[in-house]
Amino acid sequence: MAKVAFLGLGVMGYPMAGHLVKAGHQVTVYNRTTAKAEAWVKQFGGAIALTPKLAAQDQGIVFTCVGNDKDLHQVVLGDEGVIHGLKPGAVLVDHTTASADIAREIGTALTAQGLGFIDAPVSGGQAGAENGVLTVMAGGDEAVFNQVKDVIMSYARCAELLGETGAGQLTKMVNQICIAGVVQGLAEALHFARSAGLDGEKVVEVISKGAAQSWQMENRYKSMWAGEYNFGFAIDWMRKDLGIALEEARRNGSHLPLTALVDQFYSEVQGMGGNRWDTSSLLARLEKSRK
């Protein structure tokens, strides 16, 4: 059993922290909006800390899952941040999708104080978090990763170290680049099927048994065909992720024309009021322009 803290009880963090309790770990939680932490403790037990620093005190592992670079900087390196509470030898595992830069900044600051750090963004969405079957893409020191991997597996079906600090975030960028292209392809396919007068559901039931199959197809074609988008992975989050990937690409010299274009398509969906719509709503943009 490990003594751990989980900071950031959002859509992802809330169920992830719950799986830690179910796996037998002793969990303290922190959430900026305390009401969420109170609801979590009511459901799972454990303790509440009122600041990240207090949450980190006396823990073997501290997990974070907040929104973006700025939030992460505040929670870890801010005046009341995790860094001021961790005891020597403790490890911070960050599940936020953020830049490789902030991962390296935090890694450097923590290592200088004899603390461990693993950047560990996740894939699998809300359902993956609730069912404890996330994919975790990690970066950092191998010995430190091995120290925390079993505890991470409380809510994951796969957790792998991909390289040094920042490699987890870079891998998540690869993941989001893949998704952007696949979702646009699926949206165009369904748009075409409707324009051609086909039964989209029947079409997908057939083609999903062949080479066109994808996670997006399996999990999204029904809701896309029905025009339902009020759930899932929000476009605001996706644009944050694509922005990080495009910024990284500018530096590493890679060419991401499709990713850049899909990012712009998403900005049009935001203009349609779709900030919180699922990423599959690229189809709504195409259907809007139907003649």
Ligand code: NAP
């Ligand atoms: P969310 O529901 O919006 O939750 C964000 C959490 O971060 C909340 O607990 C929020 O506290 C906290 N937070 C934000 N800014 C903070 C700050 N400055 N100080 C302290 N706490 C702060 O987001 P989510 O969907 O769980 O996503 C979390 C991360 O996982 C994001 O980086 C996202 O890109 C990534 N992710 C999400 C999904 C998904 O399907 N949702 C999938 C993969 C990866 P409050 O409760 O006080 O607002």
